[in-house]
Amino acid sequence: MRAAPYDPVRTLYRTLLIFDVVAILILAAGLVEFLYFEPPGQHTGIKATIVGVFQYDPATNKTFGPDRSTFARMQLFAALVDWKSLPPDITVDARWYDNFGSVVGKVGPGTPAQLASQPIVPIALPSTLKYNLPGQYMFVVERWANGVPVEILARRIILVERS
Numbered sequence: 001m002r003a004a005p006y007d008p009v010r011t012l013y014r015t016l017l018i019f020d021v022v023a024i025l026i027l028a029a030g031l032v033e034f035l036y037f038e039p040p041g042q043h044t045g046i047k048a049t050i051v052g053v054f055q056y057d058p059a060t061n062k063t064f065g066p067d068r069s070t071f072a073r074m075q076l077f078a079a080l081v082d083w084k085s086l087p088p089d090i091t092v093d094a095r096w097y098d099n100f101g102s103v104v105g106k107v108g109p110g111t112p113a114q115l116a117s118q119p120i121v122p123i124a125l126p127s128t129l130k131y132n133l134p135g136q137y138m139f140v141v142e143r144w145a146n147g148v149p150v151e152i153l154a155r156r157i158i159l160v161e162r163s
Contacts, residue, residue, distance in 0.1 A: 036148070037148065037149075037150075038150070039145075039150060042143075042145065042150040042151050043151060044143065044151060046086065046087065046090070046143065046151075046153055047085075047153060047154060048081065048082075048085060048086055048092070048141035048153035048154035049081070049082040049085040049154065050079055050080070050081055050082075050139065050141065050154050050156050051067075051079075051080040051081065051082055051119075052066075052067030052068075052079070052080055053067060053068060053069065053077055053078070053079045053080075053139065053156060053158055054066070054067060054068065054077065054078060054080060055068070055071070055075055055076065055077055056076045056077050056078035056120070056122045056123075057076075058076060058122065061120065061122075062120070063078050063080055063120060068158075069156075069157070069158055069159065070158070070159045070160075070161060071132070071158065071159070071160050071161070072160070072161055072163070073131040073132050073133075073134060073160055073161065073162070073163075074130075074131045074132075075132075076122065076123060076125065076132075077122070077123055077158065078105075078120050078121055078122035078123065079094065079096075079120075079121045079139045079156065080119055080120055080121075081094055081107075081115075081119055081121060081141060081154075082119070083112040083113075083115045083116045083119060084112065084116065086112040086153070087112070088111060088112055088113055089111070090111065090112070090143055090144075091108075091109050091110065091111060091143065091144040091145070092108055092109060092110070092111070092112060092115065092141060092142060092143055092144065092153065093106060093107060093108025093109040093110070093115075093141070093142055093144065093149070094106065094107045094108060094115075094121045094139065094140070094141045094142075095121075095139070095140055095142065096121065096123045096124075096137055096138070096139050097137065097138045097139075097140070098133060098135065098137055099133070099135035099136055099137075104123055104124050104126075104137070105121060105122055105123040105124040106121070107121045109144045121139070123137065132160045133160065134160050134161060134162040135159075135160060136157055136158070136159055136160075137157070137158045137159075137160060138155065138156070138157050138158075139155070139156045139157075139158065140152050140154065140155050140156075141153045141154040141155075
């Protein structure tokens with residue numbers, strides 16, 4: 001019996017099938033991750049109140065000046081949250097995220113009553129840096145369920161300028 005001649009189309013076809021299987025596995029993993037962090041039926045319609053984002057003095061742990069959305073690199077800033085605006089039976093936290101998605105300041109998680117003594121949520125400057133990195137910072141207040149954040153209750157974006 002004679003061997004079948006080499007068929008380059010068969011090799012390409014099998015290669016494409018392997019890529020298809022890998023793509024489907026990546027899609028399935030993404031769907032599982034999405035369902036884990038965004039479980040269906042978690043939207044409550046609750047809104048948190050961010051009073052504002054102000055300049056911050058770490059020595060006194062107080063904010064000052066007007067509510068702003070833009071800061072210079074050398075200015076520290078903090079958000080002021082009205083925890084009383086939330087129902088008492090939920091678990092929440094507040095976090096600052098930098099351009100890279102890293103948490104650079106947070107309070108919680110806890111009930112609004114537990115967090116009432118911490119209305120000021122400052123950005124935490126890394127010990128290796130003298131000034132904030134330029135770019136966008138996002139402040140979010142999140143509702144937690146089963147140990148993971150499941151709903152964003154409020155959001156604010158701040159810009160730190162280069163100069």
